[in-house]
Amino acid sequence: MVVKLTDVAKKAGVSATTVSRVINNYGYLSQKTIDKVQQAIKELNYQPNSLARSLQGKNTQLVGLVFPTMRVPFFAELVESLETKLFEKGYKVILCNSANNKEKEREYLRMLGANKVDGIIAGSHNLGIDEYENFELPIVSFDRFLAVGIPIVSGDNFQGGYLAAQTLLEDGCKKIAIFTGANNSNSPTNQRLNGYLHRMKEAALTPFTFRISSRYSARLKGLDIQKALQTEELDGIFCTDDFTAILTLQEAQKLGIKVPEQLKVIGYDGTQFVRESFPALTTVAQPIDDCATLLIELLCKRIKNKEQQLDDLYTLPIQLIKGTTA
Amino acid sequence: MVVKLTDVAKKAGVSATTVSRVINNYGYLSQKTIDKVQQAIKELNYQPNSLARSLQGKNTQLVGLVFPTMRVPFFAELVESLETKLFEKGYKVILCNSANNKEKEREYLRMLGANKVDGIIAGSHNLGIDEYENFELPIVSFDRFLAVGIPIVSGDNFQGGYLAAQTLLEDGCKKIAIFTGANNSNSPTNQRLNGYLHRMKEAALTPFTFRISSRYSARLKGLDIQKALQTEELDGIFCTDDFTAILTLQEAQKLGIKVPEQLKVIGYDGTQFVRESFPALTTVAQPIDDCATLLIELLCKRIKNKEQQLDDLYTLPIQLIKGTTA
Numbered sequence: 001m002v003v004k005l006t007d008v009a010k011k012a013g014v015s016a017t018t019v020s021r022v023i024n025n026y027g028y029l030s031q032k033t034i035d036k037v038q039q040a041i042k043e044l045n046y047q048p049n050s051l052a053r054s055l056q057g058k059n060t061q062l063v064g065l066v067f068p069t070m071r072v073p074f075f076a077e078l079v080e081s082l083e084t085k086l087f088e089k090g091y092k093v094i095l096c097n098s099a100n101n102k103e104k105e106r107e108y109l110r111m112l113g114a115n116k117v118d119g120i121i122a123g124s125h126n127l128g129i130d131e132y133e134n135f136e137l138p139i140v141s142f143d144r145f146l147a148v149g150i151p152i153v154s155g156d157n158f159q160g161g162y163l164a165a166q167t168l169l170e171d172g173c174k175k176i177a178i179f180t181g182a183n184n185s186n187s188p189t190n191q192r193l194n195g196y197l198h199r200m201k202e203a204a205l206t207p208f209t210f211r212i213s214s215r216y217s218a219r220l221k222g223l224d225i226q227k228a229l230q231t232e233e234l235d236g237i238f239c240t241d242d243f244t245a246i247l248t249l250q251e252a253q254k255l256g257i258k259v260p261e262q263l264k265v266i267g268y269d270g271t272q273f274v275r276e277s278f279p280a281l282t283t284v285a286q287p288i289d290d291c292a293t294l295l296i297e298l299l300c301k302r303i304k305n306k307e308q309q310l311d312d313l314y315t316l317p318i319q320l321i322k323g324t325t326a
Numbered sequence: 327m328v329v330k331l332t333d334v335a336k337k338a339g340v341s342a343t344t345v346s347r348v349i350n351n352y353g354y355l356s357q358k359t360i361d362k363v364q365q366a367i368k369e370l371n372y373q374p375n376s377l378a379r380s381l382q383g384k385n386t387q388l389v390g391l392v393f394p395t396m397r398v399p400f401f402a403e404l405v406e407s408l409e410t411k412l413f414e415k416g417y418k419v420i421l422c423n424s425a426n427n428k429e430k431e432r433e434y435l436r437m438l439g440a441n442k443v444d445g446i447i448a449g450s451h452n453l454g455i456d457e458y459e460n461f462e463l464p465i466v467s468f469d470r471f472l473a474v475g476i477p478i479v480s481g482d483n484f485q486g487g488y489l490a491a492q493t494l495l496e497d498g499c500k501k502i503a504i505f506t507g508a509n510n511s512n513s514p515t516n517q518r519l520n521g522y523l524h525r526m527k528e529a530a531l532t533p534f535t536f537r538i539s540s541r542y543s544a545r546l547k548g549l550d551i552q553k554a555l556q557t558e559e560l561d562g563i564f565c566t567d568d569f570t571a572i573l574t575l576q577e578a579q580k581l582g583i584k585v586p587e588q589l590k591v592i593g594y595d596g597t598q599f600v601r602e603s604f605p606a607l608t609t610v611a612q613p614i615d616d617c618a619t620l621l622i623e624l625l626c627k628r629i630k631n632k633e634q635q636l637d638d639l640y641t642l643p644i645q646l647i648k649g650t651t652a
Contacts, residue, residue: 028460028462045371062420065421069406070396070402070403070405070406070409071399071402071403071406071598071599072599073397073399073402073599076396076397076399076402077396077397079396079421080395080396080397080423083396083421083422083423084423084425087430087433087434092420092422092434092437093420093421094388094418094419094420094421095391095405095409095419095420095421096409096418097406097409097410099410104413107413108413108418111418134354136354218602243599243602243603246603247602250605272397273397273398273399273569276544276569276573277569277572277603277604278603279576
């Protein structure tokens with residue numbers, strides 16, 4: 001016979017609500033009441049729902065969010081959007097900043113697995129984490145290839161790179177460079193470079209690709225940018241993130257290069273914070289809210305049905321936001 | 327007799343590791359193995375540690391972080407700092423954006439209570455949430471009064487306001503205004519205004535206090551700022567957050583007011599992101615990392631001992647970061 005909550009309540013001489021409170025450690029309870037209820041639970045060998053649920057493989061209503069950092073407004077806004085939409089569906093989120101640290105990311109995956117979140121949404125930069133290959137839980141990825149079978153949601157990176165180059169060409173630029181991270185993975189993000197290269201080829205112009213490590217501090221990035229600006233007489237620069245674009249504007253100003261007269265600059269990401277703080281910056285805006293909605297929809301499908309067939313890649317349209325820098 | 331994990335393993339004919347994996351839903355398991363182990367658990371009425379632990383009131387190694395938003399770099403950086411330091415102590419964090427939404431914050435408090443996190447670190451803006459009054463879990467607060475007995479960690483807001491006014495005075499400003507949020511609580515944040523007012527009084531100068539709602543969009547804030555700049559010939563402005571300072575610089579530029587020649591501006595918060603993106607901005611930097619360290623230290627004390635005596639308020643020193651706007 002299955003022992004019920006009401007049996008515990010009867011044995012302990014308290015209400016069912018009180019038993020529930022003891023089990024869930026919620027509300028005002030005297031130590032005497034807690035002791036009585038725990039004694040009854042022990043004597044009846046009662047298994048509360050939380051355990052029953054997990055033994056039946058039911059949901060914990062927790063989702064792990066694995067992203068590199070909150071210091072980059074793009075990730076902060078994506079995480080906030082995910083958190084808001086997941087909350088509406090009754091999920092809470094465990095925030096995991098992988099921080100360019102493979103070991104931390106691995107440790108988090110282990111912890112999330114052991115604590116049985118219902119699923120994971122990951123947008124980490126760390127490559128070569130085998131744990132993703134065989135992970136038992138449903139995972140969806142933002143903009144990164146993690147493992148075969150893990151669907152990826154991305155803004156249209158190729159189109160974004162193409163559109164940025166196109167815009168600079170229409171502005172009359174001839175020496176157009178790209179400042180991009182030193183990521184060599186086969187992740188969709190790299191398509192920004194490919195879109196740029198494709199448009200440059202169409203225009204029969206020489207591409208200038210500068211790798212600026214995303215792991216560098218602002219100061220080191222600034223030095224790399226300064227060097228690029230000094231060695232080549234560039235008249236257009238496409239930066240594959242807004243922060244690099246902001247640093248480029250700073251370095252141009254230091255060197256007395258006038259924007260947009262002598263140099264045009266386009267960024268990438270277009271977060272609300274950057275658009276409001278730097279309205280002058282022309283940038284390719286990612287569809288943050290749409291990405292969040294789709295990531296959650298796909299994850300929920302996989303939570304409902306582990307074997308749910310999904311595409312490898314879902315690409316959402318990007319948008320050019322015109323400021324005055326290009 | 328207490329049923330042990332090894333008893334379950336013996337009955338199911340599998341290793342103890344396999345039983346642990348089934349209970350924690352981790353690793354590679356066939357459905358057959360899962361069924362066998364669950365049958366044995368049921369027959370022996372075995373209570374895994376997770377339940378045993380929570381019945382004994384032991385730790386879940388989860389901490390809830392309740393902050394208004396991740397869209398403001400200050401909160402994003404504080405949350406990242408908290409997450410990093412808590413991870414080092416073996417804690418995972420549940421991220422709760424209260425989003426200027428009392429009902430969401432209440433709902434989160436109920437969920438956190440029911441899921442038994444070990445404690446909560448809150449820096450929410452929503453006022454008058456009675457749930458904090460009687461909450462069973464250890465809570466520490468950043469910069470906000472939540473309830474009697476909940477310790478607050480703050481940067482030195484009074485000194486910050488005083489120092490900002492002082493700096494503008496030393497720059498030769500005579501008509502110095504403060505642009506501050508419309509928060510009327512008795513939270514430490516308001517001490518920024520008091521520090522400014524105190525210094526103005528010392529200098530026998532008339533203070534100009536403009537309330538700019540933190541709930542406004544950038545556009546609405548911009549209109550308020552424009553109006554303030556047009557109606558008063560201010561020569562110094564202390565903004566109690568950096569984003570308002572950035573908007574003020576934008577509005578001044580639109581109106582043809584030269585900074586710093588005609589108008590000096592000082593912000594507040596001094597996050598890494600803003601300092602790197604707007605190196606020109608003079609700002610009062612909060613000690614984000616020190617606040618995170620102290621918040622965690624106090625929370626851990628309360629987790630260890632619910633009755634631990636703590637101060638009502640812990641105030642950490644702030645620092646002026648000189649740019650070129652003041």
